[in-house]
Structures are given as structure tokens and as C-alpha cells.
Amino acid sequence: MTVPGRAIVFLLLWLVLAGMDLVDLAVGVGTALAAAWLSGRLWPSSGVAVRPPGGSGADGGLMVHWLDVADPVAARITAEREAA
Amino acid sequence: MTPGWLMDAGLAVSVVGLALLVVLARGMFTSVVGFVVLGLPLAVVWVRLGAVDVALTEAALVSGATGMLLLAALARLRGAEARIEPEGGSTILRLLAGLLAGAVGVAVAVAVLLLPETAPSLAPAVSHDMPALGIGNPVAGVLMGFRALDTLLGCAALVFALVAVWSFAPDRFWGGIPGPAHAMQRRGPLLLLARVLAPVALLVGIYLAWIGADAPGGKFQGGAVLATGLIILWLAGLAQPPPVARRWLRVVAVAGPLVFVGVGLAGMVFADAFLAFPPGLAKPLISLIEAAMAVSCAAIIALLVAGPPERAA
Numbered sequence: 216m217t218v219p220g221r222a223i224v225f226l227l228l229w230l231v232l233a234g235m236d237l238v239d240l241a242v243g244v245g246t247a248l249a250a251a252w253l254s255g256r257l258w259p260s261s262g263v264a265v266r267p268p269g270g271s272g273a274d275g276g277l278m279v280h281w282l283d284v285a286d287p288v289a290a291r292i293t294a295e296r297e298a299a
Numbered sequence: 300m301t302p303g304w305l306m307d308a309g310l311a312v313s314v315v316g317l318a319l320l321v322v323l324a325r326g327m328f329t330s331v332v333g334f335v336v337l338g339l340p341l342a343v344v345w346v347r348l349g350a351v352d353v354a355l356t357e358a359a360l361v362s363g364a365t366g367m368l369l370l371a372a373l374a375r376l377r378g379a380e381a382r383i384e385p386e387g388g389s390t391i392l393r394l395l396a397g398l399l400a401g402a403v404g405v406a407v408a409v410a411v412l413l414l415p416e417t418a419p420s421l422a423p424a425v426s427h428d429m430p431a432l433g434i435g436n437p438v439a440g441v442l443m444g445f446r447a448l449d450t451l452l453g454c455a456a457l458v459f460a461l462v463a464v465w466s467f468a469p470d471r472f473w474g475g476i477p478g479p480a481h482a483m484q485r486r487g488p489l490l491l492l493a494r495v496l497a498p499v500a501l502l503v504g505i506y507l508a509w510i511g512a513d514a515p516g517g518k519f520q521g522g523a524v525l526a527t528g529l530i531i532l533w534l535a536g537l538a539q540p541p542p543v544a545r546r547w548l549r550v551v552a553v554a555g556p557l558v559f560v561g562v563g564l565a566g567m568v569f570a571d572a573f574l575a576f577p578p579g580l581a582k583p584l585i586s587l588i589e590a591a592m593a594v595s596c597a598a599i600i601a602l603l604v605a606g607p608p609e610r611a612a
Contacts, residue, residue, distance in 0.1 A: 221498075225498065225502055228499075228502060229502060229506065232503070232506050233506060233509075233510060239509070239510075242505070242509050243506075246501070246502050246505045246506070247502065249501060249505075250498040250499070250501045250502040251498070253497060253498045253501055254494070254497075254498040257493065257494045257497060257498070257532075257537060258494040258495075
């Protein structure tokens with residue numbers, strides 16, 4: 216989710232807690248922006264792309280693997296092996 | 300048998316059972332976890348008694364912050380537990396301690412049962428004078444309007460507690476970074492919790508501090524929630540506490556009590572006594588104190604949990 220989207224979610228949470236009073240709302244807007252900024256710093260929008268390769272198992276059951284194609288798994292495993 | 304009665308009975312069983320677990324558990328870790336869990340039914344008990352402010356304090360400060368302090372102490376004692384427990388006291392000493400605790404419990408129960416039907420109360424007097432303060436939360440009114448000196452001393456005690464904890468720092472680390480270094484989490488539940496909960500703690504902490512004048516909440520509860528957000532970031536290695544030599548950090552820690560004292564002194568000039576509020580300015584001044592104290596409380600509680608400096612800056 217983008218940072219503006221998170222700001223809206225945080226503002227909605229504030230409205231649930233504090234209600235619609237205008238003075239409260241002014242504080243809530245600032246707080247929601249601060250929370251969204253912090254959230255963006257901690258968890259940037261990465262646009263993770265996933266695709267679900269499917270198939271059937273030995274018992275004929277449906278197998279689905281959700282892979283994060285943006286995750287450099289091979290490079291990370293190689294680095295971990297070299298570090299070990 | 301009403302649902303309320305059933306709930307109260309369940310709470311009573313939970314509280315007594317968890318309290319026994321805390322006291323009787325073999326391992327310290329079990330005791331500490333039991334203590335933290337005990338805070339939840341206790342907070343609900345306070346809600347059932349209509350004391351929502353006390354419930355928030357119980358959950359945020361007693362169970363949350365104190366629980367984290369106990370867990371941190373337990374982590375420091377790791378390895379020494381086996382040596383400590385056998386020296387926990389003789390059976391006679393334990394028996395005497397149990398008898399003393401039981402006697403205190405019975406005395407409190409008797410005192411409660413002997414209370415007059417209409418308990419002596421200053422509530423009507425407080426309610427009469429509350430409109431002059433302009434705030435809607437009677438608890439905040441008592442704490443800031445009628446017992447402000449007690450509240451100020453409580454705030455100052457937090458600063459002294461922080462100085463006391465910092466004084467445990469080895470000389471070579473004085474001015475350094477509080478607490479042990481935590482490895483930065485690359486994946487896992489702690490990372491997820493930190494990323495999700497820290498922004499929510501920021502929002503809820505500010506909310507609790509903001510609405511404290513008119514609804515259950517306030518500087519201590521809001522500060523404790525804000526501190527929780529900081530602590531989880533430190534535990535996940537996404538941030539680390541600032542070195543205690545940083546001047547801004549010390550300013551943040553003392554800002555709340557200093558604003559409180561400043562408003563109190565201004566009362567001697569513009570009103571009729573120390574900590575008296577000029578007519579019409581009570582709510583803005585109380586809000587100013589609450590805001591400054593919430594920030595100081597957050598910093599102090601988080602730094603208390605982090606502990607004394609253990610690393611060079």
C-alpha cells in the first residue's frame with residue numbers, strides 16, 4: 216500500500232477512536248500523516264510481484280506455490296553459504 | 300445468574316489463578332509471563348468497576364511497561380537463575396511470608412467489608428468545581444486541578460528513576476548507548492510486528508494523550524503506548540536508542556516536569572498559588588502540561604526498559 220493510502224487508513228482509525236470533532240480531526244490529520252510517514256520508513260511500498268505456478272501432486276491434488284519473483288533467493292542463499 | 304455475574308466470577312477465578320501461578324511457578328520466566336498476562340483480567344476488572352483510567356494504567360504501565368522491565372531483568376539474570384533459586388529462602392521463611400501476605404489480604408478484605416454503605420467522598424466537591432477547569436475527565440481534573448502537586452512529584456520521580464538507571468553504567472560506557480545491541484531482523488514475526496505496530500502505537504499513543512483531558516487516557520497511558528512503539532523498534536533492530544550523552548535526549552526527558560514546574564510557578568504570578576491556573580486558562584495549560592509530559596514519559600519509559608548504557612556511542 217502506498218504511503219498516502221496508509222495515511223487514509225490511519226486517519227480512518229483516528230476517526231473511529233476520536234470521532235468527528237473538528238479540533239480532534241486537526242490533530243488526527245497530523246497524527247495520521249506522522250504514522251503513515253513512519254510506516255513508509257519501516258515498510259516501503261515495494262510493489263512485490265507474485266505469480267502462482269500451479270500443478271498437480273503425486274496424489275493428483277492441486278499444488279500451488281506462491282513465489283515472490285522480486286525476492287533474490289538464489290543470491291541470498293549463495294551469500295549465506297559463502298559467509299558460512 | 301446474569302451474564303455480568305458470570306463474567307465477574309470468571310474474572311475473579313482468572314485473577315486468583317494467575318496470581319497463584321506468578322507466586323508458585325518454578326521458573327522465573329513463567330512467573331514474569333504470568334504477571335504480564337495477569338494484567339489483562341485486572342484491567343478488565345477495573346473496567347467492570349467503572350475505572351477506565353485505572354484500567355488503561357494497569358494495561359499500559361503495570362502489565363506492559365513493568366512486564367517488559369521484568370523480562371529485561373530476567374534476560375540479564377539468564378544463567379544465574381539456577382544459582383539464585385536454591386537460595387530463595389527456607390521453608391519457614393516462605394511460610395512466614397505467605398502468612399504475612401494472607402494477613403494483609405484478610406485485613407484489606409475486612410476493611411472493604413466494613414466500609415459504610417455511603418462511603419465518604421469528595422466527589423461532589425470535585426464535580427462542583429470541575430466546570431472551572433473546563434475539562435471533561437474527572438480523573439484528569441483531580442490529578443491536574445486538585446492534586447497537581449502529587450502529580451508533579453510523580454512526574455519528577457520518573458526523571459530520578461532514569462538517572463538512577465543510568466548511574467549503573469560502567470564508567471567506560473558513560474554517555475553511550477543504553478541496553479544491549481539487537482540484531483536487525485531481516486524476516487520473521489518480530490519484524491512484522493515492529494513494522495505494523497510501531498505506527499499504530501504512535502497513533503494510539505498520541506490519541507490517548509490528546510483525549511486525556513476529556514476522556515479516559517492521559518500522559519502516562521499515552522506515553523507508555525508511545526514507548527512501546529519505540530521499544531519494539533529497538534528490539535527488532537530497526538532503530539537503536541540514542542546515546543545518553545545527547546543533549547536533546549536529556550531535554551526531552553526533563554521537558555515535561557520542567558513545563559509542569561513552569562506552569563506552577565506562573566500560577567504564583569498570574570493566579571493565587573503555586574500550580575493554580577488563571578481563570579479561563581486551565582484547560583490550555585493542562586493540555587500543554589499533558590502534551591509535554593506524554594513525550595517525556597514516552598522517552599523515560601523506553602529508556603528505563605533499555606537500561607543503562609552498555610555500548611560506546
